[in-house]
Amino acid sequence: MAHEKENKKKLYAEEDISKLAVIKSNDTIAMKYMMCVAAASVAEGATYPLDLTKTRLQIQGEMASGGSKAKYRGMFRTAMGIAKEEGLLHLWRGMLPALYRHAIYTGFRMSAYEEIRNQLSKKDKNGFSLWKKVVAGMMAEIGKSVV
Numbered sequence: 001m002a003h004e005k006e007n008k009k010k011l012y013a014e015e016d017i018s019k020l021a022v023i024k025s026n027d028t029i030a031m032k033y034m035m036c037v038a039a040a041s042v043a044e045g046a047t048y049p050l051d052l053t054k055t056r057l058q059i060q061g062e063m064a065s066g067g068s069k070a071k072y073r074g075m076f077r078t079a080m081g082i083a084k085e086e087g088l089l090h091l092w093r094g095m096l097p098a099l100y101r102h103a104i105y106t107g108f109r110m111s112a113y114e115e116i117r118n119q120l121s122k123k124d125k126n127g128f129s130l131w132k133k134v135v136a137g138m139m140a141e142i143g144k145s146v147v
Helices: 002-018 029-065 075-086 088-092 096-120 130-146
Strands: none
Touching (some): 029 075, 029 088, 075 088
């Protein structure tokens, strides 16, 4: 009996989450686009050194299988080695193409998703259903691929 009661609570909670209203804003599409690009750029700036370090370790691993000696061991030592030998700012060297990618794809995809979502949920009083989320995401991705 108690187990059945827990299942009902869980189902009601899941139902309540799906009924949450979509937050509407008065921002223009251009403003939303700029906010998406800015957020993606900040995230790229924070994670780019990790990606660079991972790539260096992968290349080093491939070279080590050919007989050359491994220079670094581990992510932290690799990042510290790059900063020490090449300079701290070299951890972000080559980031500009990634920022261009975000300016084109991420900004468009997120702005398109939000506009499609708003159009699909305009008359919906019961929240934003799963099938509408899937349709909005698919349409935004297709639109991004065309661009």
